[in-house]
Amino acid sequence: MSEPLRAVLGxxxxxxxxxxxxILGRADIRVVAAVDNAVDLVRAAKEQNPDVVITDIQMPPNLEADGLLAAQEIRAAQPGTAVVVLSQFLDASYALDLVGDxxxxxxxxxxxxxxxPQVLTHAIERVVAGGSALDPDVISTLLGRKRAKDPLAVLTPRERDVLALMAEGHSNPGVAAQLFVSVPAVERHVTGIFTKLGLNEAGSGQHRRVLAVLRYLKQ
Known part of the structure; x- marks a missing residue:
């Protein structure tokens, strides 16, 4: 029997x-520390070395983006700890700041x-497994941005749909379920995305997937 995931909550x-x-307790995710400010969040993450940190963005001491800054600090110091940030407002720039490179x-x-509850617990499972879990509304906002030179202009509309779902954290079967297509069809689209973005020689499939998502988020 596997050990329950350990979480620090801010x-x-x-x-x-x-x-x-x-919610976490009912999903067999053990909260090893729960704090109300960003300073204690960083301290608790260092002391507990949890599987995941879940934090609000606006927290004391400044009631600004303290939670986001704490999450970035934790990511830099503890790359093995996943991070889930909760936001009251839709702000794609916060997501980009958190993602970094x-x-x-x-x-x-x-x-x-x-x-x-399933939205949060499924997101935690994804990020702990090394994936990403970005809110679909944030992805839609990023998708709607217009640039004079769009590096993703070479992609077809369906490939953009696939890449957007990849950015949300969906696996190929998950993308297939969302788009009501077959898994082989999704695999062909993913291969097309890698080819058009010049990622065929970028190492493993998972590494190319991360690079494609990162390029999408920063378009």
Whole structure:
């Protein structure tokens, strides 16, 4: 029997903090520390070395993006710890700041979606496994951005759909289920994405997947 995942939780509103802790407990995710400010969050992550850190963005001491900055610090110091950031507002720039140069092990969710417990627990499972879990609304915002020179202009609309779902953290079967197509069809689209983005010689399939997602997020 596998050990339950260990989590450190950062949230300054006690009702929200206890609600999230309850959701995690029911999913057999053990909260080893729950704090209400960014300074203690970094300290708890260092002391507990959890599988995942879940944190709000706006937290004491400054009630600004302290939680996001703490998450970035934790990612840099403890690359083996996954991070899920919860945001009250849709701000794609926060997601890009969190992702940095590597989207693996990162989740960014809107708080309103966490009302559905499975959204949070599935996101945690993805990021702990080394994937990403970015809110679909954030992905839609990024997709809607227009640039004079779009490096993804070579992709077909369907390939863009596939890449957007990859950025959310879906596997090939997950993408197939979302688009109502077969897994082999998705695999062909993924191969096309790698080829058009010049990633065929970029190492393993998982590494190319990460590079493709990163290129998409930073387009």
């Amino acid at each position: 949230e300054d509103q006690i009702i929200v903090r206890e609600g999230i802790a309850s 590597d989207p693996s092990g990162v989740g960014y969710l809107l708080k309103e979606k966490v009302a559905s």
